[in-house]
Amino acid sequence: MNATGTHLEHEIREQPDAIMRLVLDHAADAARIGAAVRGLDLRYALIAARGSSDNAARYGQYLFGERLGLPVALAAPSLESLYGAGAVPRHGEGLVIGISQSGRSPDVVSVLAAASVAGAPTIAITNVSDSPLAEVADFVVELHAGTERSIAATKTYTTSLAALAALVAELRDDDADRAALRRVPSLVQRALDAALARVGDLDHHADAAHVLAVGRGYNYATAMEVALKVRELTRAVAEGFSSADLMHGPIAATAPGTPAIVVAPAGRALASVLETSRVLRERGAEPILIAEQSGADLPLPGDVPEWLSPIVAVVPGQVLAMRHAVLRGGEIDAPAGLTKVTETY
Amino acid sequence: MNATGTHLEHEIREQPDAIMRLVLDHAADAARIGAAVRGLDLRYALIAARGSSDNAARYGQYLFGERLGLPVALAAPSLESLYGAGAVPRHGEGLVIGISQSGRSPDVVSVLAAASVAGAPTIAITNVSDSPLAEVADFVVELHAGTERSIAATKTYTTSLAALAALVAELRDDDADRAALRRVPSLVQRALDAALARVGDLDHHADAAHVLAVGRGYNYATAMEVALKVRELTRAVAEGFSSADLMHGPIAATAPGTPAIVVAPAGRALASVLETSRVLRERGAEPILIAEQSGADLPLPGDVPEWLSPIVAVVPGQVLAMRHAVLRGGEIDAPAGLTKVTETY
Numbered sequence: 001m002n003a004t005g006t007h008l009e010h011e012i013r014e015q016p017d018a019i020m021r022l023v024l025d026h027a028a029d030a031a032r033i034g035a036a037v038r039g040l041d042l043r044y045a046l047i048a049a050r051g052s053s054d055n056a057a058r059y060g061q062y063l064f065g066e067r068l069g070l071p072v073a074l075a076a077p078s079l080e081s082l083y084g085a086g087a088v089p090r091h092g093e094g095l096v097i098g099i100s101q102s103g104r105s106p107d108v109v110s111v112l113a114a115a116s117v118a119g120a121p122t123i124a125i126t127n128v129s130d131s132p133l134a135e136v137a138d139f140v141v142e143l144h145a146g147t148e149r150s151i152a153a154t155k156t157y158t159t160s161l162a163a164l165a166a167l168v169a170e171l172r173d174d175d176a177d178r179a180a181l182r183r184v185p186s187l188v189q190r191a192l193d194a195a196l197a198r199v200g201d202l203d204h205h206a207d208a209a210h211v212l213a214v215g216r217g218y219n220y221a222t223a224m225e226v227a228l229k230v231r232e233l234t235r236a237v238a239e240g241f242s243s244a245d246l247m248h249g250p251i252a253a254t255a256p257g258t259p260a261i262v263v264a265p266a267g268r269a270l271a272s273v274l275e276t277s278r279v280l281r282e283r284g285a286e287p288i289l290i291a292e293q294s295g296a297d298l299p300l301p302g303d304v305p306e307w308l309s310p311i312v313a314v315v316p317g318q319v320l321a322m323r324h325a326v327l328r329g330g331e332i333d334a335p336a337g338l339t340k341v342t343e344t345y
Numbered sequence: 346m347n348a349t350g351t352h353l354e355h356e357i358r359e360q361p362d363a364i365m366r367l368v369l370d371h372a373a374d375a376a377r378i379g380a381a382v383r384g385l386d387l388r389y390a391l392i393a394a395r396g397s398s399d400n401a402a403r404y405g406q407y408l409f410g411e412r413l414g415l416p417v418a419l420a421a422p423s424l425e426s427l428y429g430a431g432a433v434p435r436h437g438e439g440l441v442i443g444i445s446q447s448g449r450s451p452d453v454v455s456v457l458a459a460a461s462v463a464g465a466p467t468i469a470i471t472n473v474s475d476s477p478l479a480e481v482a483d484f485v486v487e488l489h490a491g492t493e494r495s496i497a498a499t500k501t502y503t504t505s506l507a508a509l510a511a512l513v514a515e516l517r518d519d520d521a522d523r524a525a526l527r528r529v530p531s532l533v534q535r536a537l538d539a540a541l542a543r544v545g546d547l548d549h550h551a552d553a554a555h556v557l558a559v560g561r562g563y564n565y566a567t568a569m570e571v572a573l574k575v576r577e578l579t580r581a582v583a584e585g586f587s588s589a590d591l592m593h594g595p596i597a598a599t600a601p602g603t604p605a606i607v608v609a610p611a612g613r614a615l616a617s618v619l620e621t622s623r624v625l626r627e628r629g630a631e632p633i634l635i636a637e638q639s640g641a642d643l644p645l646p647g648d649v650p651e652w653l654s655p656i657v658a659v660v661p662g663q664v665l666a667m668r669h670a671v672l673r674g675g676e677i678d679a680p681a682g683l684t685k686v687t688e689t690y
Contacts, residue, residue, distance in 0.1 A: 065432035073418030079410040087410035
């Protein structure tokens, strides 16, 4: 793929380095926070986020659930901002995490503020260490991603996932987890290189008016995030689905020829996702496979543990969204009608 | 609107009676369960559901949050069915609710089964009292909706909402809440009559390829459910959004002429939803207003408390989806490619 000279391309290519900064250079931050939180008797976690960060939160729901057996509630942020509900954990019974690259999403800040009043421990995951979100939180995991100039979030998304993964490795206090995490930057690099080399083969899909993205389990988040990137950048109507939810009704609206990005890394969700891919193909959709297996359209490296696979598997989707945006024309770094910080109250 | 002779129309029209059965004839069931659960020291609730029932769960998140100050986690069902995570409340710390009209969604059953092993109290909300979900639960709230023959769920959706509302009224042990709930069947009747009288004025939108539905707070669930009905019945690409989330990126893909169903009952979310409607209109979308105010396309009765408004406000959306399905042709009661019970594991 040719260089586009955009901030977006620069930031997509920067991701292996950005993740490396987080998991190697700043590993001590996560370790310190993990050690402090490990001592608490937590019954569940509440994560507040919007936009791309909400997709990171969805990853967190699987990560905390599967790796720690900890139920995770994804906050309905307007419960606090509209209704002042105070529906937050009390007295340290639950951990509250806010994710916002800018740290300036008022409804996410409102959840952490309510939790703070109720006495729950709070963690901010943000790229801006002096933001309102960081100021209200007990602990701050800084993304160290550098300024993100493209409106479409890429490096702040993957570093947010890596921050959650680092936190869970520390909460488990598990050296194998820490070692696995240190391998992620090179896995991301390989997925990125392969996607840049192969994405041109998918140019015939660039004009689609409707695009699906499908994943399950850990990579439901990836499907949602890839759909959001395609939508923001190309203005196609792109929708992310859990392969299970898709079969519960929405599949009715799949017209022949619809590209369906199938996020299918190795792991326990693979069989279900490939089955959905088969049904989609039967209905005339055209699957675009992000997978390790031979025949994948956008190949993933082997040996990616499932719990870390969303950090790797989203990257080919970002590259695809960027490529199709370039082919469709339009402003890549600042798509019409979008702003970097959306201050929903 | 003329009679279509379909199960769907019969079931949509049956809703005031079905809700009345639940909140009047069977009020004692909710009272008994509420009294039993009131004595527990609950820190949060976990709700498991799929499809339309997942939209009911989303209503539950606002209802328990705002009316009880209780945080609600919406379960990621495949955490249990794929990963066996055991990410459920332990020893009565949290209440676990499964919602499934058929009671046969295996991944929803798996969440209640895991909760039961962990010692958490469980409630099944289902239309089938001898279903696997009912059998695994400590308590069963039966919907008493009668058999639903249309694949698109309508009366089991509104009665599921009413069941959640009745449960919360009992957990609050609040006579004003109980009285408000008894008024819902007649409010639903009025919304239904008004929608049937007015829906023909919206026939020019019936051929839209892409439809948005927007709500916020309590009626985020309504927007999601109306979108699902439009999608299942008309095969248009219909998407539900929280008005806040829409502004965080997805609004980029709104083409001129796109119908946008704006769910705007009175309440604290109203101003934000109307502001989004204004922005959508600026971008060339065509808002269809479900609201109490004059000028609404599909009018709602006055004096609906916000916490009960989702039971009323979804009905005009169901009528609109049915009408457009009839105009577009196709099978109303059994849309191609859908089945009544989707057994996702």
